[in-house]
Amino acid sequence: MILKSQVEWALHCCAILAGLPEGRYLSTKALAEFHGLPKEYLSKALQSLSQAGLVHTTLGPSGGYRLAKAPAELTFLEIVEAVEGRSRTFVCTNIRANNPCRAPGYCEETPCAVARIMWEADEAWRDKLRSVRLSDLIEILSQEIPSDLLKRSFAWVLERAG
Amino acid sequence: MILKSQVEWALHCCAILAGLPEGRYLSTKALAEFHGLPKEYLSKALQSLSQAGLVHTTLGPSGGYRLAKAPAELTFLEIVEAVEGRSRTFVCTNIRANNPCRAPGYCEETPCAVARIMWEADEAWRDKLRSVRLSDLIEILSQEIPSDLLKRSFAWVLERAG
DNA sequence: ATATTAAGGATAACAAATATCCCTATTTTT
DNA sequence: AAAAATAGGGATATTTGTTATCCTTAATAT
Ligand code: FES
Ligand code: FES
Numbered sequence: 001m002i003l004k005s006q007v008e009w010a011l012h013c014c015a016i017l018a019g020l021p022e023g024r025y026l027s028t029k030a031l032a033e034f035h036g037l038p039k040e041y042l043s044k045a046l047q048s049l050s051q052a053g054l055v056h057t058t059l060g061p062s063g064g065y066r067l068a069k070a071p072a073e074l075t076f077l078e079i080v081e082a083v084e085g086r087s088r089t090f091v092c093t094n095i096r097a098n099n100p101c102r103a104p105g106y107c108e109e110t111p112c113a114v115a116r117i118m119w120e121a122d123e124a125w126r127d128k129l130r131s132v133r134l135s136d137l138i139e140i141l142s143q144e145i146p147s148d149l150l151k152r153s154f155a156w157v158l159e160r161a162g
Numbered sequence: 163m164i165l166k167s168q169v170e171w172a173l174h175c176c177a178i179l180a181g182l183p184e185g186r187y188l189s190t191k192a193l194a195e196f197h198g199l200p201k202e203y204l205s206k207a208l209q210s211l212s213q214a215g216l217v218h219t220t221l222g223p224s225g226g227y228r229l230a231k232a233p234a235e236l237t238f239l240e241i242v243e244a245v246e247g248r249s250r251t252f253v254c255t256n257i258r259a260n261n262p263c264r265a266p267g268y269c270e271e272t273p274c275a276v277a278r279i280m281w282e283a284d285e286a287w288r289d290k291l292r293s294v295r296l297s298d299l300i301e302i303l304s305q306e307i308p309s310d311l312l313k314r315s316f317a318w319v320l321e322r323a324g
Numbered sequence: 325a326t327a328t329t330a331a332g333g334a335t336a337a338c339a340a341a342t343a344t345c346c347c348t349a350t351t352t353t354t
Numbered sequence: 355a356a357a358a359a360t361a362g363g364g365a366t367a368t369t370t371g372t373t374a375t376c377c378t379t380a381a382t383a384t
Contacts, residue, residue: 002371003163003252003280004341011276012257027360036260041343047362060351061359076279089251090165095174098198101314113302114173117238118165121290128283140275152263162352162360164340166372189329203374209331222382223328324329324383329382335375342369347362354357 006045006083009037011137013046014079017055018071018138019154020161025057027064030160034153045083052082062162071138077129089125090118168207168245171199173299175208176241179217180233180300181316186323187219189226196318207245214244224324233300239291251287252280 013031020026028046032039046065049055054074055065067074092115096108110116142150175193182188190208194201208227211217216236217227229236254277258270272278304312 001163001165001246001251002249002341005253005255006341007252007280008255008257008276011280015276025360029360034261035257037257038343040345043361044343044363050361057361058351059349059360059362061353063351063360065361076283080280084163087164089163090169091167093167093170095170095197095199099196099311099315101311101318103311106311110306113299113306114170114177117294117299118169118173118242118291121238121287124290125283125287128286129279132279137275137279144272144275149261149263149265149268153261156263164372168373187329191329200374202376205330206332206374212330219330220382221329221331221380222384224383225329225381227330325384327382327384329380331379331381333376333378335377336373337375338371338373340369340371342367344367345365347364349360349362351360352358354355 001089003080004084006042006048007080009035009042010045010049010079010083011076013042013065014049014054014067014074014134015137015141016157017065017067018134019157020066021158023066024158024161025062025064025066026157026161030064030157034156048083049079052078054078054082058162064162067134071134074134075130076132076134076137077126079134080129088119088122090115090122092118163251165242166246168204168210169242171197171204172207172211172241172245173238175204175227176211176216176229176236176296177299177303178319179227179229180296181319182228182323183320185228186320187224187226187228188319188323192226192319192322196315210245211241214240216240216244220324226324229296233296236296237292238294238296238299239288241296242291250281250284252277252284254280 028039028043032042050057054068056068057065092112096112174197190201190205194204212219216230218230219227254274258274
């Protein structure tokens with residue numbers, strides 16, 4: 001069970017978009033080049049962010065993406081779920097219903113206890129991702145990344161932002 | 163991102179094995195029939211449990227599986243990891259290394275902050291599963307499952323336990 | 325001896341993730 | 355008005371992982 005690589009892409013793209021000045025947009029082309037990713041396929045991830053309402057887009061030259069909310073209002077969970085989907089990692093196929101000892105018409109009221117426990121673990125994962133905001137990431141990155149690299153990256157983005 | 167269906171199978175099989183009297187064994191055939199699962203493929207899941215040391219096996223007629231530990235000493239995490247593997251759900255492909263602004267020989271010391279946060283969420287998921295013991299499940303099931311069905315199921319298993 | 329079992333290798337069928345290509349509508353630039 | 359660049363999305367390969375079956379081998383009980 002491995003998350004799509006698009007999750008890593010989307011999170012890093014949002015981190016870049018968070019540094020974009022008000023009202024400017026950054027294109028798929030620039031984001032793909034910056035991260036060394038296949039432009040066409042990255043585009044699908046960005047479309048997912050767009051459909052989830054996390055980013056705004058404009059068309060034409062100087063078009064592209066910008067965040068739809070402030071980084072402090074955008075959680076990891078929203079970004080991850082936008083590209084990975086909102087379904088649970090544990091899927092119950094109700095194998096308990098195959099128990100040969102069950103009465104023919106018998107039907108359970110509640111979900112299986114096994115599934116409920118697995119879903120609680122899923123919820124713990126979601127809770128953790130919900131507790132981290134994009135602004136938290138930005139803060140960590142701005143401390144960890146050497147300031148000259150940070151500056152050059154900002155400049156690189158600004159050159160290409162429409 | 164969806165867990166293997168074998169996870170559901172393994173958890174239910176362990177729940178059945180937990181009800182087995184001391185020193186008795188239950189075969190793949192019986193476990194597959196009880197849960198309505200493909201015998202040969204379920205066998206792979208049970209082999210995973212065996213390789214992880216969670217169950218004991220014996221060969222020959224009246225052979226099969228029994229738990230290697232008391233249900234109170236067996237966690238959900240152990241069972242899930244036995245069949246699903248121990249790798250993280252988030253894989254970092256280090257796309258930050260593709261940043262065109264980086265100095266040629268530059269190499270990061272620490273894992274990317276994005277990955278660290280995603281791994282913390284993984285850890286929260288694991289923590290939850292580690293906190294639930296097989297004995298906890300047994301307790302819930304014995305309360306929820308109608309006692310006559312419970313009795314018939316026990317009898318069904320005992321008839322086939324070697 | 326015979327029957328039954330777990331273990332494991334080989335392989336096929338199927339589904340999902342990854343990736344590319346191409347077309348359309350929109351918008352900016354020229 | 356024309357041209358260029360963009361997001362969006364449909365179609366379609368390619369690759370990988372999951373699901374499933376088959377078969378052989380070694381061990382064990384009857
Ligand atoms: S029947 Fe699906 S988890 Fe129990
Ligand atoms: S480079 Fe992989 S998560 Fe940041």
